[in-house]
Structures are given as C-alpha cells and as structure tokens.
Amino acid sequence: MSDTGFISATSIVMSSHGEPSEVLRGHELVFESVPEDCVLVEMILASVNPSDKSRIRGVYPTSIPDRDFKLASDPSQDVTGTLAGNEGVGKVTKLGSAQVTDINNVQISEGDWVIPFDFGSLGAWSSKLVIKAKSVVVIKNTEGLTADDCCSIKVNAATSYRMLLDIVTLNKGDYVIQNGANSGAGQYLIQLAHLWGFKTINVIRDRANYQETVDYLTSLGADIVVKDSELGTPEVDEQLKNLDGPIRLAINCIGGENAQKMARYLEANGTFSTYGAMTLDPIVVSAPSFIFKNLTYKGYWLGLFYKNNPVSVWIKTWYDILELMRQGKLVAQKSRHLDVSANLNAELLQDTVFNALNSSEKVAIQF
Numbered sequence: 001m002s003d004t005g006f007i008s009a010t011s012i013v014m015s016s017h018g019e020p021s022e023v024l025r026g027h028e029l030v031f032e033s034v035p036e037d038c039v040l041v042e043m044i045l046a047s048v049n050p051s052d053k054s055r056i057r058g059v060y061p062t063s064i065p066d067r068d069f070k071l072a073s074d075p076s077q078d079v080t081g082t083l084a085g086n087e088g089v090g091k092v093t094k095l096g097s098a099q100v101t102d103i104n105n106v107q108i109s110e111g112d113w114v115i116p117f118d119f120g121s122l123g124a125w126s127s128k129l130v131i132k133a134k135s136v137v138v139i140k141n142t143e144g145l146t147a148d149d150c151c152s153i154k155v156n157a158a159t160s161y162r163m164l165l166d167i168v169t170l171n172k173g174d175y176v177i178q179n180g181a182n183s184g185a186g187q188y189l190i191q192l193a194h195l196w197g198f199k200t201i202n203v204i205r206d207r208a209n210y211q212e213t214v215d216y217l218t219s220l221g222a223d224i225v226v227k228d229s230e231l232g233t234p235e236v237d238e239q240l241k242n243l244d245g246p247i248r249l250a251i252n253c254i255g256g257e258n259a260q261k262m263a264r265y266l267e268a269n270g271t272f273s274t275y276g277a278m279t280l281d282p283i284v285v286s287a288p289s290f291i292f293k294n295l296t297y298k299g300y301w302l303g304l305f306y307k308n309n310p311v312s313v314w315i316k317t318w319y320d321i322l323e324l325m326r327q328g329k330l331v332a333q334k335s336r337h338l339d340v341s342a343n344l345n346a347e348l349l350q351d352t353v354f355n356a357l358n359s360s361e362k363v364a365i366q367f
Helices: 050-057 147-151 153-166 184-196 210-220 234-241 256-263 287-291 302-308 311-326 346-357
Strands: 007-014 024-031 038-048 067-071 074-083 088-095 113-116 128-132 136-139 175-179 199-204 224-227 247-252 271-274 296-299 336-339 363-366
Touching: 007 128, 007 346, 024 074, 024 346, 038 113, 038 147, 038 346, 088 147, 113 147, 136 311, 147 153, 147 311, 153 184, 153 302, 153 311, 175 184, 175 256, 184 199, 184 210, 199 210, 210 224, 224 234, 247 256, 256 271, 336 346, 346 363
Parallel strands: 175 199, 175 247, 199 224, 247 271, 271 296, 336 363
Antiparallel strands: 007 024, 007 074, 024 067, 038 088, 038 128, 038 363, 067 074, 088 113, 113 136
16 A cells, blocks of 8 residues: 655755754655555644744754655755654545554544654654654544644643643642743643633733733633733732732743742742743842742753653643543634645745744744
8 A cells, every 4th residue: 555656745844953044944855655654644734833943943952863855856866854843733645554553553544633743853844744653643533623723732732731730739729820921831821720720820021912912811711910021010019929829830931030030929839940941041049039938940841741751641641632622621822824825835835934933923834
C-alpha cells in the first residue's frame, strides 16, 4: 500500500537557531513516498506561539536535527534543516499500510484528524507532512470539536492543565495570580481554575482594548483582572490584601519588573513559577521574600512533563482536555486565522509566518 508518487508541500524550513528573519525560509518541497510506518497528513490549522519564537532563537535547550528535504523545482537538490512550527492539527489523507496505529495504539484511518507531536524535524508550518504514525495522536471522535480546539492542545492547553496540577497542590478557594493572562495559556488557565474551584487574579497590559479584554476574560471565569501598571498601587494592594482565600501560586510568563511586583502578593510559603519569558528581562528576588515569606521560585517547562512521564499519562491529559471541549466546558484560545489556502506558495507562507511571529494578537495559520 506504500505510495511511490511525489507529494508536494509548501513548508517553512529552519536552517539553524537564530533570528526568525535570518533562519526561516519558505520552500516548495517534495516527499518521495509514504513509507509503511508513516501517514500523509494535510495540515488544517497551525498555531504561532511566543514559544515558537523562543525555540527558533535557541532559548529552549533543544537541538535542531538536520534533515535533507528535496526541492520541488529540482528533486535532485536538497535544503537542509527542520520544518518549523510546534503545534497544529491535520487530517490523514494517505496511509503507508493498512494497519498503522498512533502512539496510543489506536488504528489510523484516512480522514482521521491527528495532532502531530514529534516536531523534532517535521513541524506544523507545512501544508503536508509525511510523518511516522507513532508520532501522531488520533482524535477519533471529533463531534463537538473544532480545528481551533485541537490545534492548541499540545502546548498551551496542556501547559495550563499541568501547571495547575503539578506545581503545588491547590485547594478549592485558593488564588492563583498570573501575568500574560490574555495569552493562550492564560485563557486556558482561567477556565481550568474556574472548573476546579480555584480563583484567579489576572494581570494584563493597559491597551486600547483593555475593557474588552477584561470582559472577555471575565466571561471565561476570571475573578479579578488588573492592569500591570497598577501592581504595587495602594488600590490594588488593598484589594488583594482582603481576599477570601490565600494567593498560593504565581504564574509568570513575562519576567522583569512585572514579575517582581506580582510576587509581592504571594502568601507566606507561596510558590512563584515561571513558564515563559516574553521580555527576557531578569526576575529580581528580594532577600526578605526568601527569609521572611519563605517563597519558592521554580521553573515549569512542559517539555519535561512529556519527557519524564509515560505516554499514557500525557495522552490522558490530552483526552481530558478534549472531553472538556466536547462538553462545552472549555473553549479554545481566541485567535485570528491567517488563511493561506487560496494561493499558497512559499513566499506567501514565509511572509505569513513572519507577520504572525511579530503580531501582538494570537494567530493561527489556516491551510
């Protein structure tokens, strides 16, 4: 059942770590066949996250495995690198053999939606992927699900899910304070905390659409929303001093002064966890915070969750999230689609990715 025909794909190839404008290029590629242990996936939607930019720049301790991809213009010529993009959902359009199963040993059929998870050399910013069947997770039951739901499972939704469960043991009524609350992970954290009986204090920037953002986060279940510029003011100090529960966990993805001010509101013996660094500014910690409040500072990287746990554990996380979405209890992160399907070519995809990486909005590429 193996296919020997050429398969064309429009893809973003990353040649090395560095600035995206220097190391990312759009190419028209060809895959020669679908090997028996692989499937052909046509991507539907691919997220563009701040973590993508960090990975491209080499902030994450992950290597870039070089792979030779054949150019459509001349299949005897190769371009070396990895396909970029860390999160997305696609549809299986061809099987390498009649009996292929995903990493969870679920049989794959043509037409199934799948979430590729092994983006070591095959990333989401490609119209098509020929990928090992054991490197995808099949979503057999798509009833009640959208591509947006599935597109953000691997990184943003799973990050928020695991942070609320793994960093400290929270009790119902405990408060979590987070910055970057309108980010994709922030939106999921608000909803999951609300579902599990935790309360959230959400720090966002003071932008022109501030009130619109407040209203949206409140609709997701946010208990309190404050401007980052108001951290440390008497009004916010008084508000957060008189809560009906302790602030036991701070979640940081910004860094710098923003994070430092947020940490001041933690209860004694509280925990401050960093999972991102949008500003790359250092976090300054005062000695009294350690001595008199006994605060704990630690990092969180979802990559270690995937590395240190068996497949069954993280598959359960994905399935739990998907079921909450089917039930309408969890909604996908709000993102704007950049549709490249009409006139897809290498230059268009490259320009779209660059625009997405520099956008202040949450965006996803629609193939």
